[in-house]
Amino acid sequence: MRRRELLQGFAAGALTFFFTTPVGSAPIVPTRPGTYPEDFNAYLKISADGRVGCFVGKVELGQGAMTVLAMLVAEELELDPAQVDMLLGDTDLCPWDMPTGGSLTMWHTAPVLRGAAAEARAALLRLASKALGAPVSDLALKDGAIWVKSAPTRRTTFGELVQGRKMERHLGKVKPKPLADCTLLGRRVPRKDALAKVSGAAKYAGDLRLPGTLHACILRPPAQGQTLVTADTSTAERVPGVRIVRDGTLLAVVHAQPDTARKALALVKGTFEGAEPDVDDVRIYQYLVDKAAPGQRVVISRGDLAAGEKRAATVVEGEYRNAYESHATLEPHTSVAKWEEGRMTVWASTQSPFVFRDAVAEALKLGQDKVRIIAQFVGGGFGGKLVGPGAIEAARIARQVPGVPIQVAWNREEDLFLDGYRPAAVVKIRSGLDAGRGAITFWDSTVAGVSQGEAELSYDMQSNRYQAPTVPGLHPLKVGAWRAPNAHTNAFARESQLDALAAKAGMDPVTLRRRLITDARLLRLLDLAVETFGWEPAPGPTGRGIGLACGAWRQGLVVAVAQVAVDKATGKVRVEHFLEAVDVGLVVNPDGARQQVEGAITMCIGQALSEEIRFKGGRILDKNFDTYLLPRFSAIPRIQVVFAENSGMATQGIGEPPVVPVAAALANAVFDATGARVTHVPFTPARVLEALKRVPTK
Amino acid sequence: MDATVSFVLNGKPVTVKNPHDRMLVWVLRDELGLTGTKVGCEAGLCGACTVLVDFEAVPSCSTTLGDVAGKSVLTIEGLAVDGRLNPVQEAFREHHAFQCGYCTSGMIMAAWAFLKKKPKATKAEIVEAMEGNICRCGAHVRILDAVESAGKNLGGVR
Numbered sequence: 001m002r003r004r005e006l007l008q009g010f011a012a013g014a015l016t017f018f019f020t021t022p023v024g025s026a027p028i029v030p031t032r033p034g035t036y037p038e039d040f041n042a043y044l045k046i047s048a049d050g051r052v053g054c055f056v057g058k059v060e061l062g063q064g065a066m067t068v069l070a071m072l073v074a075e076e077l078e079l080d081p082a083q084v085d086m087l088l089g090d091t092d093l094c095p096w097d098m099p100t101g102g103s104l105t106m107w108h109t110a111p112v113l114r115g116a117a118a119e120a121r122a123a124l125l126r127l128a129s130k131a132l133g134a135p136v137s138d139l140a141l142k143d144g145a146i147w148v149k150s151a152p153t154r155r156t157t158f159g160e161l162v163q164g165r166k167m168e169r170h171l172g173k174v175k176p177k178p179l180a181d182c183t184l185l186g187r188r189v190p191r192k193d194a195l196a197k198v199s200g201a202a203k204y205a206g207d208l209r210l211p212g213t214l215h216a217c218i219l220r221p222p223a224q225g226q227t228l229v230t231a232d233t234s235t236a237e238r239v240p241g242v243r244i245v246r247d248g249t250l251l252a253v254v255h256a257q258p259d260t261a262r263k264a265l266a267l268v269k270g271t272f273e274g275a276e277p278d279v280d281d282v283r284i285y286q287y288l289v290d291k292a293a294p295g296q297r298v299v300i301s302r303g304d305l306a307a308g309e310k311r312a313a314t315v316v317e318g319e320y321r322n323a324y325e326s327h328a329t330l331e332p333h334t335s336v337a338k339w340e341e342g343r344m345t346v347w348a349s350t351q352s353p354f355v356f357r358d359a360v361a362e363a364l365k366l367g368q369d370k371v372r373i374i375a376q377f378v379g380g381g382f383g384g385k386l387v388g389p390g391a392i393e394a395a396r397i398a399r400q401v402p403g404v405p406i407q408v409a410w411n412r413e414e415d416l417f418l419d420g421y422r423p424a425a426v427v428k429i430r431s432g433l434d435a436g437r438g439a440i441t442f443w444d445s446t447v448a449g450v451s452q453g454e455a456e457l458s459y460d461m462q463s464n465r466y467q468a469p470t471v472p473g474l475h476p477l478k479v480g481a482w483r484a485p486n487a488h489t490n491a492f493a494r495e496s497q498l499d500a501l502a503a504k505a506g507m508d509p510v511t512l513r514r515r516l517i518t519d520a521r522l523l524r525l526l527d528l529a530v531e532t533f534g535w536e537p538a539p540g541p542t543g544r545g546i547g548l549a550c551g552a553w554r555q556g557l558v559v560a561v562a563q564v565a566v567d568k569a570t571g572k573v574r575v576e577h578f579l580e581a582v583d584v585g586l587v588v589n590p591d592g593a594r595q596q597v598e599g600a601i602t603m604c605i606g607q608a609l610s611e612e613i614r615f616k617g618g619r620i621l622d623k624n625f626d627t628y629l630l631p632r633f634s635a636i637p638r639i640q641v642v643f644a645e646n647s648g649m650a651t652q653g654i655g656e657p658p659v660v661p662v663a664a665a666l667a668n669a670v671f672d673a674t675g676a677r678v679t680h681v682p683f684t685p686a687r688v689l690e691a692l693k694r695v696p697t698k
Numbered sequence: 699m700d701a702t703v704s705f706v707l708n709g710k711p712v713t714v715k716n717p718h719d720r721m722l723v724w725v726l727r728d729e730l731g732l733t734g735t736k737v738g739c740e741a742g743l744c745g746a747c748t749v750l751v752d753f754e755a756v757p758s759c760s761t762t763l764g765d766v767a768g769k770s771v772l773t774i775e776g777l778a779v780d781g782r783l784n785p786v787q788e789a790f791r792e793h794h795a796f797q798c799g800y801c802t803s804g805m806i807m808a809a810w811a812f813l814k815k816k817p818k819a820t821k822a823e824i825v826e827a828m829e830g831n832i833c834r835c836g837a838h839v840r841i842l843d844a845v846e847s848a849g850k851n852l853g854g855v856r
Contacts, residue, residue: 062798062835190791197799198787198806200734200774207733259724330738330746330834331800379736379800380834412739591794595837599797602836625743625832633825636838 043095043116044073046124050144050159052077052084056113057097057353058105059089060193061381063655064592065105067192071589072110075184076117076176077124078142086192089353089375099352099386101481103553103653106588110651118176127161179586179647186647188591193377205334205349205376210405213336215258216397217265219251220414223618224477226274236267244268247396254397258409276617277476285321285426287476292448292469299452303463308442311462312432314505319428320493322663322681323612324421324477326622328630331379332415333390337398338405344398345372348391351381356388363392364399371395382603383481384419413623420480421613425449427493433501438515440464440501445493449474453486454660455494457552458519477615484553484656488604488663492681495549495664499540500677508537509668510548521583522550522557525644529559529581532642540668541675545576547668551660556652557583557644560601560665563637566673568692571685573670575605579640580658585649597641597658604662606631612682705766707732708776718764723747725763726773734774734803738832745831748804749773755811757830774803777810786810789848790841797835805831809845817852824849 045053054073060066070084077084087093089100097109125136128146132139132154140149147155179185196202219231228249236242236253242264245252253268255261279287309315335348344364350356353373361371378385394408410418431443443464445455452468498516502509510530517523529535535546545564552558563577578601587593610629614621622628663681671677676691683691704713707730714729721740726732726749735758738746742760749758750772751765777784783791786809796802805828812819812827819827824845833841 062796064797191794193799194791194794194796197796197802198783198790199778200732200803202799203733204736204800206737207727209731209733257724257728259721328834329798329800330744330832331736331798332738378798380798382834409737412741595794595797595840598839599836602838603834624741625739626741630832630834631836631838632832633828633838633842636825636842639839 043113044120046120046158046162048159048162050157050162052079052158053087054084054113055087055090055094056109057089057091057094058100058109059351059353059375059378061100061351061378063596064191064589065100067189068106068589068592069110069113070192071184071189072114073117075182076114076121079144081184081189081192083144089350089373091353091357091371091373094353096354099355100381101351101383101386103556103656106651106653110588114176115174118174122174123167124158124161128156131156131161185586185588186590189589191592196377202377204331204379205336205347206331206407206409208336208347208376208405208407210336210338213405213407214254214256214401215261215407215409216245216252216254216394217258217261218393218408219253219265219268219270220417221270221272221274223272223274223276224417224620225276225618226272229271229273231268231270233268236264239264239267245397245400247400250393250396252393252397254401254406258407262411276619278617279476280616281323281612281614284324284424284476288424288448288474289426291474292471295469295471296446296467297470298465299468300456300464300466302461303442305442305444305463305465308463309432311434311441313435314437314501315430315432316497316500316504317428317430318493318497318500318679319426320496320679321426322422322424322489322492324424324479324615325482325607325611326416326419326421326613326628327380327382327384327482328416328419328611328628329380329382329384332410332412333385333388333418334407334409335388335391335394336405336407337391337394339395339398339402343370343372344395345374346391346395347374347376348388349378349385350375350388350391351378351383351385352388355386356391359388360392360395364395382483383485386481387420389418412625416613416622416624416628417620418478420478422482422485423449423475423479425489427490429493429497431497431501433505437505437507437512440516447490447493450486450489453490454552455490457494457550458522459498459513459516460518476618477613483600483603484659487551487553487656487660488607491549491551491660492664492667495551495661496667496677496679499547499668499671503540503671506539508539510535511537513548513550521644521646522559525557525559525581525583526550528642528644529561529579532581532640533561533579535561540672542672545669545673547665547670547672549661549664549668551657551664553657553660554652555585555649556654556657558657558661560661562665562669564666564669564673566670566688568674571688571692573609573666573683573688575635575637575666577638577640578605578662578665579642581642581644582654582658583644583646584652584654584657586647586651587643588651590643593643593654594641596654598639600655600658601639601662602631602636604659605635605637605666607681608663608666609635609682610684612684703763703767705768706770708772714763716763718762720763721759722749722761722763722766722771723758726758732773732775736800736803738800743832744801745804745808746801748807748831750807750811753811753814755808772807774807777806784810785851786813786845786848789844789851793840793844793847795840795844796837801831801833805833805841809841809848813845813849813852817849819846819849821846
């Protein structure tokens with residue numbers, strides 16, 4: 001259903017449930033205390049025709065939020081999810097919410113929404129009880145109808161009960177249905193965005209066709225961090241229909257046609273100022289280590305490292321690196337902004353409607369109530385659209401041309417240039433195993449480039465120390481949150497190091513992990529993974545090309561097993577089979593969860609094997625997909641996903657956990673295939689060949 | 699210089715007054731309002747803008763208006779007949795062969811062009827046919843399954 005129809009349907013005579021969330025007991029954690037819980041939150045509206053509208057400040061990035069949230073509402077109200085209309089990410093219409101990221105939708109928003117739907121069910125039953133003259137205990141409901149169980153002809157509908165009422169409910173008074181009574185949760189349901197997406201009807205920010213829209217292309221400096229000093233726009237201005245809009249150092253060429261604006265932009269000559277850092281994609285690692293060194297701080301320390309080292313029979317020293325990596329969403333950042341009657345409206349490709357609202361308000365020195373963000377379908381996020389420089393650019397330009405919708409759609413080169421990358425990083429670990437090969441006697445880890453986030457897993461260590469940098473502005477390039485930030489960098493180092501220890505001690509890497517794991521849940525998951533895969537214990541390298549790694553993102557646990565073939569002549573790694581065993585508690589939407597795991601594995605094959613931002617100073621050398629290499633169909637292995645049966649644990653997010661161990665499992669598989677340890681993500685053919693050269697010949 | 703170019707779009711004749719060398723993707727999206735065709739790289743590298751010109755899959759970001767003069771252009775909006783989805787669209791829907799959906803139009807168009815020629819394709823042939831289309835969310839395994847099953851529904855049982 002289109003947004004406009006949806007709103008018309010709910011405007012007249014809708015039953016609106018406002019919820020107040022009691023402070024302190026809300027499962028939602030406000031980013032700024034006081035903003036969230038005191039609000040009236042109209043999550044649910046029931047229209048006169050009986051349809052249920054659900055208003056949530058999350059967005060649909062492809063991860064399936066629209067479907068799984070509708071399932072939760074439908075479950076409580078005994079509806080088909082198709083009967084629930086989702087309206088996501090409109091800051092005027094939806095209750096305040098956190099960004100759509102961090103795998104938090106199911107953790108934070110889902111309990112609130114379930115509670116809201118449960119309260120709505122109770123209120124509807126009470127209204128029906130009055131209307132039908134029967135006690136609530138004698139009422140049943142299904143598909144929007146409510147009837148008297150003992151006299152089924154006495155019935156009413158949600159629509160009939162609705163007379164423009166507004167009800168204020170306090171969350172937490174009514175408990176959601178017990179799991180045993182749930183009929184939808186855990187079942188495959190059709191994605192609500194399927195028809196729109198396969199028919200081409202789904203609207204992304206660049207697909208809006210607001211009358212009179214002008215397209216703005218912005219003059220960019222050659223290097224990150226530089227700003228505009230002078231610009232000669234005289235040639236560009238001779239292009240019919242072109243106008244130049246400036247706001248401080250922001251200069252845009254604006255035209256009714258996006259391609260004409262782009263061509264005219266090429267005619268503008270600018271000069272820029274700002275020093276470039278003396279570093280490139282080769283020297284970045286030493287740069288980070290040196291720059292982080294003075295501010296390294298011990299963040300975790302347990303036991304006596306020196307004593308632990310004395311007890312060690314096998315010691316391994318490893319250095320693990322990863323390059324800058326782009327989010328490279330297929331839809332580049334896009335926004336349309338319109339300044340009208342003192343209010344700025346921005347239709348945006350965003351993961352964070354409310355963060356964008358506040359950022360636009362701040363940039364334009366407007367009150368938050370003067371800015372409205374309307375999220376559209378988002379063509380991929382992965383953390384890259386948590387922040388909205390493009391939305392701010394669109395708003396600044398739109399402010400100069402009142403009443404005219406201004407679209408700012410970055411092209412691929414801009415998207416790769418302006419992205420906040422997954423940070424490059426270096427992790428150094430020195431660690432040892434006892435003579436009995438059953439205990440880590442010491443583990444000394446220092447990371448530069450990211451934090452120590454998720455560096456630890458539930459492995460028993462007699463002594464350990466983790467150091468992480470505190471230096472602000474460590475990176476010469478713009479960095480940001482990339483799906484499972486910090487965690488995948490640290491898991492790559494930890495799981496590679498464990499494998500190296502196992503190999504040096506001549507033992508099977510699964511057996512070593514089994515001895516070290518202290519968490520019964522992770523141990524069960526390890527067993528599930530190796531049994532499903534058919535792991536035969538053997539010390540590596542076996543030549544089979546099989547590697548395993550464990551990882552965590554908050555309470556979500558993953559064990560990955562990879563099988564690869566390595567072409568020793570070219571250094572090319574071919575992934576043949578990839579399995580993940582996943583424990584994220586109760587799986588609400590099994591097919592949606594499976595999609596997230598399949599997607600994470602696929603995406604991280606690119607992370608592990610080919611994706612790297614090349615740069616010199618502030619100049620980004622990768623400008624398109626001819627050199628920035630995403631995984632294509634020929635790179636895709638057989639993918640297997642198994643979920644641990646753990647419905648007793650609350651649902652954890654699924655977007656991030658399956659990312660965490662992928663590169664590590666692949667690196668361990670490369671070692672198992674060849675005896676060569678690849679320590680630098682991505683392990684491109686050149687890096688694999690280098691690693692092969694380091695393998696001692698027998 | 700604007701020129702008048704006529705071609706058949708989704709089965710109906712159209713005439714547009716636009717420069718000959720204007721890329722087709724902009725004509726489709728901005729002149730004709732067909733926004734199902736997406737812009738991903740503007741260099742023929744990602745396949746998001748794939749349309750069919752005389753039943754050949756081409757990147758519309760790198761195909762000029764002049765290139766399609768007198769030809770037949772099919773976009774995602776032209777696939778469904780009388781509101782009934784095309785078999786490839788149906789298979790993508792059933793398999794949930796997408797996540798964010800931004801690559802989906804191009805994927806479906808590339809798959810349809812391929813299956814029209816070769817419904818009895820092997821998985822390896824499907825991989826080769828789809829290699830020019832990028833999916834960032836990682837829906838690849840489902841896309842391959844969907845294309846294979848659409849092929850079977852088109853009578854291409856091996």
